[in-house]
Amino acid sequence: MFKRIALFLATNLAIILVISFILSLFNVQPYLTQYGLNYQSLLIYALIIGFTGSFISLFISKWMAIHAFNIQLIDRPANSAESWLVAEVRKLANQRNIGMPDVGIYQSPEPNAFATGWNKNKALVAVSTGLLQTMNQEEMEGVLGHEISHVANGDMVTLTLIQGVVNTFVIFFARIAAFFVTQFFRRDSDEQAQDGFVYYGVAILFELLFGILATMIVMWFSRYREFRADAGSARYVGKDKMIKALQRLQQLMDKTPEDDRAPAFNAMKISGHNRWLALFSSHPPLEKRIAALEKRN
Template identity: 55%
Template sequence: MGRIFLLIATNIAVMLVISVVVSLLGVNRYLTANGLNLTTLLIYSAVIGFTGSIISLLMSKSMAMWSTGARLINQPSSSTEAWLVSTVQTLAQRAGIGMPDVAIYNGEPNAFATGASRDSALVAVSTGLLDSMTKEEVEAVLGHEVAHIANGDMVTMTLIQGVVNTFVVFLSRIAGYLVDSFLSKDEENHRPGIGFEIASFVFQILFGIGASLIVAWFSRRREFRADAGSARLLGHKQPMINALARLGGLHPGALPSDLAAAGIGDGSQLSALFSTHPPMEERIRALQNLR
């Protein structure tokens, strides 16, 4: 249960911080001076909703490197590192994207891709993944990550997060205004105050939980596409099926919450509704049915 609250808190933390800052600057007082101006409120909500998501996207590579302790392979120091770089390069060429940076980090079996664009991305694999899988299975995992990049999944998820954040801010302000108006004793000369701020804050958290469910659902859909993308890049689906089956018998390493949706597997113990990845059995079944 604690991991669920951590995920929710991560998704809405930046939004809340920005909301507090603009409130201190007096923007909320301007919005409510003569009743809510819905057009202005929507613009305000979009600025808050998208700012955090876009900043996170632009910083995603450096934050991923920092949070996992990953090491870029600039000059391969072993045959394994040389093979990793060569394999990612081949897959990237097949997918028609720029060569991603390649990194290794110490940890349980997992891998992830992140970055602000198709031609400026990062693919990282854990030492646990390299130690527990065959080369063919690792290649399939790398194909999965390259497919995420080729599909533009990082940008897509940023836009989805920005949209739902916008509606969270927009609806929470409206709900807060209605609650404050209902509790006001002087309806004719009503000016929203602390009641509006508190109610908006509470509703922002509640609506943020709903937003997390929507984002997690979209994240699960894109995993099926990346699995199928790996099968196309490799020319057959069995390596990806084998990799998922192998991963299903292991314990995927839990990535930092801001990278949870980027991994090959979900190492957390979240409820299925909050999970960023479908169950391995569903992913394998979808690949088996792929034509």
């Protein structure tokens, strides 16, 4: 846990330093002046802030995942299970015409797998020990087909672009809204220092509000890409194998009381039935994913 917190803090510090450098490099002028808002400077500022963090996170996502989860990359398979895992990923990568991803295993009792990386030809596919212990090879094929589909579809890059766009709009419109609100309630034109302090406080509140709405957009795409990755897996490894993998996950969830589930399991966002909370879920409910696959020819 301490290692993950340290990596998180280091990443955010790096983002702040890079943003400061870019703002200085492009000589971005202050967007809030004594004459009002400079919309051109504000837009440039919002673009730099909105996209820089997203792209830095994308470019270091593979390195971050390896260190945060202590993933052991498989350079030389040590047993038959690792040999099968590497061979299956290689087969799926060849089918989708992408470079062979790095393959790794990390210690976790939760049945989980993920793919990451900024380039679909230099990606990482990682599986948990819990997944290896609870699924048979057919179910594993469905899971791996799903992750390789994410890589082949370029989902990591697309999600980064969407995140950058919504970040830009959130920052841009929050600062505009804050300006007009503070101007409307302004009492004394001489209170410049106080006005500036109040303005940035109101801007933060608007960013939080608009950020909630923006998160709904990002999570909608995240759910859409899960359906698309399921369909890709069904196409290349077989619909039945993908359905079996999802059904197995459902069985494991049903056997685990909700209060006893580890945070990593809850993070999969696959058990919620509250319609409002579902808008902020990165994964659709398993029942809907299974139903969508069953409708496929």
